[in-house]
Amino acid sequence: MKLARLSRSLLRSATVVALALTATACATNPGDSGAKDAAYQVNDPLEGANRVVFAVNDAVDTVALRPAAEVYVAVLPDPVRDVIHNFIDNLMAPLYIANNLLQGNVDGATNATGRFLTNTILGAGGIADVASQAGIPNAQEDFGQTLAVWGVGEGPYLVLPLLGPSNLRDAAGYGVDTVGDPVRIWAYAHNGQGLMYTRAGVSAVDRRSEVLKSVDDLRRNSLDFYATVRSLYHQQREAAIANNQGAQPEFPDFTNNSAGNSAGAPPASTPKP
Amino acid sequence: MLTRRHFVASVALLAVSGWAGHTFISPAAAQSADQGASAFIQKLGNDAIATFSDKSLSRDQAIQRFRTLLYAGFDVPYIGRWVLGRYWNSANEAQRAEYQKLFEQLIVNTYAERFVEYSGETFKITGVTPAGEADSMVTTQIVRPNGPPVNVSWRVRKGAADYKIIDVVVENVSMGVTQRQEFASVIEQNNGRVDGLIQALRQKVGRTG
Numbered sequence: 001m002k003l004a005r006l007s008r009s010l011l012r013s014a015t016v017v018a019l020a021l022t023a024t025a026c027a028t029n030p031g032d033s034g035a036k037d038a039a040y041q042v043n044d045p046l047e048g049a050n051r052v053v054f055a056v057n058d059a060v061d062t063v064a065l066r067p068a069a070e071v072y073v074a075v076l077p078d079p080v081r082d083v084i085h086n087f088i089d090n091l092m093a094p095l096y097i098a099n100n101l102l103q104g105n106v107d108g109a110t111n112a113t114g115r116f117l118t119n120t121i122l123g124a125g126g127i128a129d130v131a132s133q134a135g136i137p138n139a140q141e142d143f144g145q146t147l148a149v150w151g152v153g154e155g156p157y158l159v160l161p162l163l164g165p166s167n168l169r170d171a172a173g174y175g176v177d178t179v180g181d182p183v184r185i186w187a188y189a190h191n192g193q194g195l196m197y198t199r200a201g202v203s204a205v206d207r208r209s210e211v212l213k214s215v216d217d218l219r220r221n222s223l224d225f226y227a228t229v230r231s232l233y234h235q236q237r238e239a240a241i242a243n244n245q246g247a248q249p250e251f252p253d254f255t256n257n258s259a260g261n262s263a264g265a266p267p268a269s270t271p272k273p
Numbered sequence: 274m275l276t277r278r279h280f281v282a283s284v285a286l287l288a289v290s291g292w293a294g295h296t297f298i299s300p301a302a303a304q305s306a307d308q309g310a311s312a313f314i315q316k317l318g319n320d321a322i323a324t325f326s327d328k329s330l331s332r333d334q335a336i337q338r339f340r341t342l343l344y345a346g347f348d349v350p351y352i353g354r355w356v357l358g359r360y361w362n363s364a365n366e367a368q369r370a371e372y373q374k375l376f377e378q379l380i381v382n383t384y385a386e387r388f389v390e391y392s393g394e395t396f397k398i399t400g401v402t403p404a405g406e407a408d409s410m411v412t413t414q415i416v417r418p419n420g421p422p423v424n425v426s427w428r429v430r431k432g433a434a435d436y437k438i439i440d441v442v443v444e445n446v447s448m449g450v451t452q453r454q455e456f457a458s459v460i461e462q463n464n465g466r467v468d469g470l471i472q473a474l475r476q477k478v479g480r481t482g
């Protein structure tokens with residue numbers, strides 16, 4: 001996952017794409033007027049290639065990441081894992097603040113700043129998430145969301161090597177976030193690349209460990225795991241961009257001309273919306 | 274990307290691990306219909322907790338009771354048809370009938386296990402808002418013994434006789450939309466044939482037990 005931070009060339013190209021995208025931002029129409037069909041229309045022209053990368057990621061997960069996460073959970077008690085998680089997240093706070101500001105979300109920026117100060121000072125350098133206990137919500141705003149707020153459409157769905165599900169816009173956003181990442185800036189200024197690798201590895205294992213059972217369930221119950229993850233990613237991103245005020249699909253009334261509640265199949269005709 | 278916590282939370286949803294407990298109704302939009310929907314969810318949740326807290330049930334009994342609760346609370350045929358989306362129109366009677374049967378089995382296989390393994394989760398209703406033309410969205414928070422709470426919304430439609438759930442939204446992810454997109458993908462990979470999906474469902478349902 002965040003192991004992809006290892007791949008500097010990938011990040012460089014992502015950054016270039018980011019700049020190109022920003023330049024065309026005003027020409028892109030954010031409106032999704034086909035909302036009725038949106039519930040099953042997916043923008044995945046590169047599906048063939050994406051499925052290959054997805055399979056490779058899945059294999060890496062099976063042989064490396066998932067076992068590592070299992071060991072992590074088995075060896076470290078809950079409180080220690082919380083400390084690690086909080087510490088890593090707190091160091092990303094300057095990015096959340098910046099992205100809130102870029103989105104013109106003053107309340108969000110105020111919250112993020114409050115979280116950062118609270119957790120850094122009262123939370124002993126970020127190891128305790130005091131802010132969440134005090135009721136300040138953690139909204140992880142990234143540059144992909146910022147681009148969306150600026151009107152950039154999501155573009156085609158992409159599965160990135162090691163990073164997983166994304167799309168053209170979010171991949172570009174990830175490149176920008178990486179360039180602005182305070183830890184990275186500090187590490188490169190102090191010859192601390194080792195620190196970057198460590199954080200990337202620990203962060204990937206940390207996040208994977210939170211969803212061990214869930215992902216197992218998901219994989220077992222899916223007819224098409226790739227399509228399920230693609231759908232989850234899209235819905236999650238839409239909600240994050242709209243700050244949980246996302247549009248809802250339509251649920252038409254099928255009962256007009258059919259026995260919709262009987263277990264048998266209703267007759268052929270469908271009510272037209 | 275895959276690593277974001279939002280995604281994490283949404284996946285955690287799919288392990289919707291049971292509901293339970295505390296009564297805490299704060300009607301945000303206090304309309305009488307909404308109150309009814311909220312009371313319906315409260316009762317259904319209480320019933321589910323009462324049922325699955327009883328660890329003296331055999332596995333088969335518990336699964337049977339899950340099926341009963343499923344039909345009491347959910348409009349399963351509606352959900353099945355909605356999930357099939359536009360492909361419903363291209364399916365013939367026999368295909369629709371078999372699809373609906375397999376869909377119901379898939380739901381039971383997927384979720385029964387989680388309820389049978391109930392381990393002390395509780396829920397509280399956090400609000401009710403109107404949705405669409407005639408539905409209510411009842412938002413709840415499921416509090417788990419381990420791990421952060423999960424936000425789950427229930428889209429409830431009032432039928433002629435009673436309320437039924439027609440969609441479940443976990444951490445902003447609609448189960449209906451997810452399944453619809455998954456099924457559409459399976460059908461597209463089978464050159465648009467609904468039979469391809471039915472075949473995949475048969476295999477999935479057949480080997481789970």
